[in-house]
Amino acid sequence: MLFxxxxxxxxxxxxxxxxLLARNxxxxxxxxxxxxxxxxxxxxxxxxxxxxxRYFSSICNSDYQKAALFEAIKNSSSIKxxxxxxxxxxxxxWLLEKTPDHQDSIDDFLKEVAGFHFKKPAxxxxxxxxxxxxxxxxxxxxxxxVEGKRTAVLHFLSLVLQNKTPQTLLLYSxxxxxxxxxxxxxxxxxxxxxxxxLKNGNRIKIIHxxxxxxxxxxxxxxxxxxxxxxxxxxxxxxxxxxxxxxxxTLFIAPQTAAVTSSSVRDGIExxxxxxxxxQKALLALQSEFHDFLALCRPLMHIFNPLNQGDYLEILAEFxxxxxxxxxxxxxxxxxxxxxxxxxxxxxxxxxxTAEPLLTYQQKKTSRLLALLENHNFTEMLILPELKTILxxxxxxxxxxxxxxxxxxxxxxxxxxxxxxxxxxxxxHKNYHVHIINDNQxxxxxxxxxxxVGVLVGKTTPPSxxxxxxxxxxxxxxxxxxxxxxxxxxxxxxxxxxxxxxxxTIAAQL
Numbered sequence: 001m002l003f004x005x006x007x008x009x010x011x012x013x014x015x016x017x018x019x020l021l022a023r024n025x026x027x028x029x030x031x032x033x034x035x036x037x038x039x040x041x042x043x044x045x046x047x048x049x050x051x052x053x054r055y056f057s058s059i060c061n062s063d064y065q066k067a068a069l070f071e072a073i074k075n076s077s078s079i080k081x082x083x084x085x086x087x088x089x090x091x092x093x094w095l096l097e098k099t100p101d102h103q104d105s106i107d108d109f110l111k112e113v114a115g116f117h118f119k120k121p122a123x124x125x126x127x128x129x130x131x132x133x134x135x136x137x138x139x140x141x142x143x144x145x146v147e148g149k150r151t152a153v154l155h156f157l158s159l160v161l162q163n164k165t166p167q168t169l170l171l172y173s174x175x176x177x178x179x180x181x182x183x184x185x186x187x188x189x190x191x192x193x194x195x196x197x198l199k200n201g202n203r204i205k206i207i208h209x210x211x212x213x214x215x216x217x218x219x220x221x222x223x224x225x226x227x228x229x230x231x232x233x234x235x236x237x238x239x240x241x242x243x244x245x246x247x248x249t250l251f252i253a254p255q256t257a258a259v260t261s262s263s264v265r266d267g268i269e270x271x272x273x274x275x276x277x278x279q280k281a282l283l284a285l286q287s288e289f290h291d292f293l294a295l296c297r298p299l300m301h302i303f304n305p306l307n308q309g310d311y312l313e314i315l316a317e318f319x320x321x322x323x324x325x326x327x328x329x330x331x332x333x334x335x336x337x338x339x340x341x342x343x344x345x346x347x348x349x350x351x352x353t354a355e356p357l358l359t360y361q362q363k364k365t366s367r368l369l370a371l372l373e374n375h376n377f378t379e380m381l382i383l384p385e386l387k388t389i390l391x392x393x394x395x396x397x398x399x400x401x402x403x404x405x406x407x408x409x410x411x412x413x414x415x416x417x418x419x420x421x422x423x424x425x426x427x428h429k430n431y432h433v434h435i436i437n438d439n440q441x442x443x444x445x446x447x448x449x450x451x452v453g454v455l456v457g458k459t460t461p462p463s464x465x466x467x468x469x470x471x472x473x474x475x476x477x478x479x480x481x482x483x484x485x486x487x488x489x490x491x492x493x494x495x496x497x498x499x500x501x502x503x504t505i506a507a508q509l
Contacts, residue, residue: 001072002472004038006095009072010056011036013065025051034451038475053092060087139278145269146179149249150186152259152273157193159257159277166201167256170289173249174209176266194227204233207292208299210470228302229464236296237470249273250289258285303465312360314467315455319367323449324375326481328436330382330443331397331459332409335368338420341413345396369428378432379421380481386508389414397445398463406461415509422502425495433498448477 001009011021018036022029025048034040042049060066066087073079073094137159143152160169181187198204204227227233251259258281261273276282303311319335327333342361346354371377384394390411399407409417424431445457453469454477468474 002038003042003095004036006072007052008036010052010060010069010091013068014056014059016056016059021052021055024055037451038472041475041479049095050092053088053095057086057088057091060091137275137277139276139281141275143273143275145271149179149259149261149268149271149273150183152275153180153190153251154193155275156251156253156257156259157190157197160197160202160253161193161200163253163256164200165255166203167254168203168205169197170205170250170252170254170286170293172207172289172292173247173251175247175249175261175263175271176268179268191226195230198227198230198232202232205236205293206233207236207238207296210237210299210472228466229304229462231302231304233302235299235302236293237299238292238296240295250285252282252285252289254282254286256282258282260285297470299468299470301467303467304462311465311467312356316360316363316367318447318449318453318455318467319364319371321449321452322371322375323452324377325371325447325449326378326380326478327448328380328444328446328481329397329459330445331384331395332381332414332417332421333379334397335364336379336421336424337396337417339365341416345399345407372428372430374430376430376432378434380434380436382436383505386505389505389509395460397459398457398465411509415506418502418506418509422499422506425499425502432493432495433502434493435498435501446477446481448474448481450478451475454478 010016011018018029018032021027022032027048031040035042060069069091073090079090079094079097137155141152141155143149160167180190228235245265247263247265249259249261256277258276259273260276261268261271263271276285301311301314303314327335339361342357346357346361349357368377388394389409392408392410394409394414396407396409421433425433443458443460445455445459447455447457451471452474453467454474456466456468456477458464468477
């Protein structure tokens with residue numbers, strides 16, 4: 001369990017309100033609220049954790065409260081509670097117990113994004129897609145265990161490929177997904193089939209399970225990144241907590257077939273997997289999926305040059321939120337691009353493309369200035385080599401989104417943009433720039449607002465842009481960017497030194 005889940009459990013069991021806990025441990029009620037929502041995570045050696053353990057141990061007196069806590073600790077921790085154990089010590093150890101590190105999962109996810117490029121399937125993938133089509137199927141076919149699930153899903157995808165009329169597939173599974181990922185050959189085959197299905201004009205609505213272990217959840221999403229890039233997928237999540245004991249899979253192609261299965265916890269070895277083709281059964285399963293979907297929210301919006309949608313509106317909405325912000329890029333960011341430079345670049349674009357860019361540009365600067373009045377905006381910049389700038393090869397961030405063709409700075413334009421960054425550093429105390437030299441996650445942007453959301457993008461062509469506002473993912477990315485980039489730079493940060501370095505670069509242009 002994560003810290004916020006432990007805290008929520010303790011407060012629910014003891015019927016403790018945010019204000020009551022705040023009074024007893026000398027914290028602000030709003031801070032308690034952020035801890036409960038996962039917006040804030042305790043720093044190492046946080047002094048309020050022992051106070052929490054002391055408070056909850058003093059009011060957790062009834063047998064049912066103790067039994068519920070012991071069961072939760074036993075099922076979520078390496079700690080094995082005993083009835084004779086001191087309750088305060090037990091709670092303190094439980095609250096202090098480290099949760100699995102999210103950093104590696106986020107690293108892998110960002111590397112997958114940064115390294116992506118559109119390409120034709122390899123011959124091996126094409127061969128994998130050439131699945132032997134099943135013969136005449138019954139209305140219901142039964143498959144057993146892990147191999148049975150794999151076979152059922154391959155038959156399902158094969159039937160979808162046979163249907164030449166595009167449809168929207170409905171996918172959900174909170175079962176253990178090792179059946180898909182642990183066999184590389186099978187996963188390659190599954191991926192090749194999915195790409196072919198999308199190439200044929202089909203779309204996908206998928207409900208992700210976010211209350212499973214964060215690393216497992218993000219690893220699962222990472223596996224979908226290449227398919228997300230097509231822009232043909234709508235991902236959702238259900239914010240309501242479920243017990244995770246009984247699990248369910250629903251893969252539905254409304255005009256063709258469906259695969260369903262159920263399991264208990266992670267036990268998929270002996271499950272029954274059912275493949276339906278009867279239309280009446282498909283309609284019933286669709287109804288079940290849509291009832292569930294009505295409880296869900298979009299997990300992320302995905303934009304690329306082939307699927308631009310309303311990304312400028314999403315970007316403007318995100319930037320209008322006032323909260324501490326960190327932006328890590330490997331090029332000068334759109335947020336500090338001078339208005340006149342942007343206007344000159346827009347002039348050559350078609351009216352339908354230029355108009356929304358103009359609307360965005362007119363309000364971008366005022367939103368940033370409003371944020372800087374009371375909140376910090378920190379940029380972590382990876383600057384290109386001087387020769388790259390002088391050769392006119394420094395790419396503009398997400399410049400291929402409006403027209404599909406990447407744009408590059410002239411040396412004079414780059415100098416103009418640098419001058420604006422320097423001016424902002426000199427005039428706004430809440431604006432900070434850290435220059436990163438190690439090229440970590442080169443080509444990847446992370447733009448995160450504490451407690452609001454995160455935008456993850458690939459800044460080099462072809463660009464891709466993930467907009468996420470799920471609270472646990474936002475908190476994880478906020479912690480990640482602080483740990484990997486911002487925190488280690490804060491103690492050494494000297495704005496004047498940064499200004500001098502940027503002025504030196506500008507003088508050489």
